[in-house]
């Protein structure tokens with residue numbers, strides 16, 4: 001029998017990082033099943049939260065894991081590039097951002113004894129709300145649930161009243177009307193049946209969170225060279241798969257919301273969008289100041305590619 | 308091969324280590340360490356990395372913060388005359404039933420579960436009041452402590468419930484509907500418990516002393532009046548949740564403030580009282596939260612040993628009828644629940660059980676409540692049962708005696724689970740009403 | 744503990760007092776922290792009525808319980824609040840019970856010491872790397888990682904005191920668990 005790897009995922013298999021991981025794993029087991037067997041451990045089965053994966057993979061506690069990139073910004077702020085508000089305007093641009101940023105990510109993983117194998121995006125975040133976001137006025141005082149410090153700051157800059165609420169508390173807060181809105185992807189909203197409380201979704205491309213799948217370098221290098229080479233190839237296939245799949249997940253999410261009678265706005269109101277975009281500038285300035293030359297180079301690379 | 312012996316090794320180790328008398332929170336980690344090392348050949352360094360990471364991050368959570376605060380709320384109430392009030396207020400109503408004040412456990416826990424999401428906290432808060440009172444009045448101790456262990460588990464079933472929230476998120480099911488779905492089964496179980504107590508006391512009047520004549524109308528009115536501050540407090544906590552002022556996690560903090568206010572209003576508040584309550588709440592919440600961390604370590608070890616995958620493969624090969632699937636799951640969960648805490652069970656097994664359940668045509672909302680019902684059993688089954696430990700702490704009884712007291716109520720939970728499998732409408736009719 | 748202290752040799756008495764004092768300080772810290780958590784949540788709820796926020800509630804509330812638990816561990820164990828299954832110990836004679844208790848305590852000490860080392864490595868890693876905890880106000884992550892290190896060190900020390908007392912005094916009594 002060959003080597004056995006565990007692949008940790010904090011989230012369940014039906015979400016994007018889990019789909020990508022399972023695509024990767026099935027291809028690996030297909031091609032190298034006799035030399036390497038990878039077991040998907042979703043739903044946080046191994047006890048790790050996403051933020052724990054970096055150290056867990058580095059120390060070899062688990063061989064491989066998929067990690068929300070922005071949770072690594074405590075290690076290196078460069079990872080926060082995928083979290084900059086309104087940097088990418090489409091799924092194609094998000095793929096370009098991944099292609100630009102992943103060599104930078106790869107170097108950081110390398111530095112900490114790990115190998116970056118592939119990435120996957122999650123569908124873009126937009127605003128689920130009671131009333132349509134059809135003007136700058138609609139943002140004023142909007143009690144919106146945000147998910148991290150950058151989104152909180154951006155929404156506050158845009159004139160909203162962002163609230164920090166645990167994800168598990170979102171539904172009760174929506175049901176009592178204490179929340180007017182939340183910033184998350186269409187399928188995120190569908191997962192808590194947000195149509196019970198909210199009737200609008202505006203696709204803002206706030207950001208596309210991305211996930212890195214990384215493996216312990218010692219475990220990787222212990223594999224025969226042809227398997228290592230194969231894993232890198234399958235990693236590349238997985239990236240292609242994930243950025244195609246996410247379009248379907250996005251459309252399916254939007255369709256689910258529409259099926260449940262929500263009003264889905266694919267093109268945001270230009271004035272409201274401009275307001276949010278300028279509110280996000282702070283985050284970009286601050287990110288550039290903490291990441292220095294590397295950050296500036298990454299951003300310049302990306303902007304050159306987008307054209 | 309490895310996978311086949313893993314469950315056997317695990318179970319033997321748990322019996323050996325916990326049976327020796329090792330503190331449970333250390334014992335669970337020891338079992339994980341030994342089984343990973345000897346079954347899976349993991350190095351101690353790798354196990355150390357696994358264990359330390361889980362210990363350092365498992366308790367970092369918004370939702371868990373409600374635990375010490377709900378306990379603190381109970382501890383403040385206990386240090387006032389509120390305990391006596393609750394007891395006296397429920398008494399005239401309880402006296403209507405055979406078994407009299409023995410019903411205060413069931414009624415008290417049902418009331419308290421409506422503001423508390425955790426089952427050990429419910430048992431601890433109500434039991435602090437009822438256990439010594441019932442003992443002093445000469446009620447049967449076994450029936451009193453058993454009904455407390457059983458009714459304490461309502462904390463999970465009657466909303467708000469941390470377990471239902473976790474299930475809802477893992478299984479993509481509306482949490483609001485799950486909350487609705489938990490109400491009726493909670494009441495049905497409360498009735499079953501009370502009926503059991505009544506029947507036992509009817510058959511053997513020595514279990515409960517006579518409480519004299521039938522309570523008068525005046526006594527009922529008095530009861531409600533005495534209960535008023537308690538009802539006010541519950542109304543305050545529920546009110547902050549249902550008006551959206553506080554989230555369910557935050558409601559615990561509002562409950563503490565509410566209990567301080569009510570204590571102050573009746574001129575019983577003092578800094579000393581608060582500090583005493585805080586001291587006691589700290590100890591209990593440390594005991595509970597560290598157990599959550601160590602059982603997460605054990606759960607991780609089980610996942611590393613690929614036990615869930617093995618069992619899932621087994622199920623797929625057996626190709627069961629839907630009702631047989633539920634029966635097998637029930638037995639499986641009861642066995643798992645003997646050793647592992649409820650929240651870990653949900654998280655660990657859902658990836659296996661959920662697809663099986665959906666394929667067999669069961670309603671995900673129904674299964675969520677069924678699962679929580681089964682998880683409740685785990686709190687009162689030995690050797691690892693949070694409510695048993697809480698109860699043992701309250702009564703000072705031996706562990707054996709505690710288990711024996713809780714056993715009939717475990718059987719009632721099993722009966723309840725079977726009834727709700729045969730009549731799923733008990734669970735489903737309220738949420739279905741809601742979606743119309 | 745109170746009864747045992749009288750029979751302790753002087754050196755053990757000193758260690759035991761030292762351990763007890765530290766546990767008390769740590770538990771007091773935890774008590775203050777839980778009070779701060781309580782006030783933070785209440786403040787957050789009140790501010791929210793005015794569509795404002797402390798923007799710190801997540802950092803304080805989420806980490807507060809974990810820190811408070813680690814700081815309470817040793818004190819809670821010292822006061823007998825840590826549950827254990829005592830069926831077998833109740834059934835055997837004093838001599839066997841003593842041996843079982845010795846094995847349990849030694850195993851607990853070994854496990855806690857072992858776990859402490861790996862918890863320390865987490866702290867060391869975030870300290871050396873300068874990793875940040877990223878909330879609205881970012882701060883070095885080791886501010887958080889130091890607490891499990893302190894808490895488990897205190898627990899280890901306390902279990903060692905128990906072990907030494909078992910070996911040199913032969914005392915197996917434990918105060919009743921109170922909740």
Ligand code: NA
Nearest residue numbers: 423462465467
């Ligand atoms: Na509850």
Ligand code: NA
Nearest residue numbers: 644645685691
């Ligand atoms: Na159990």
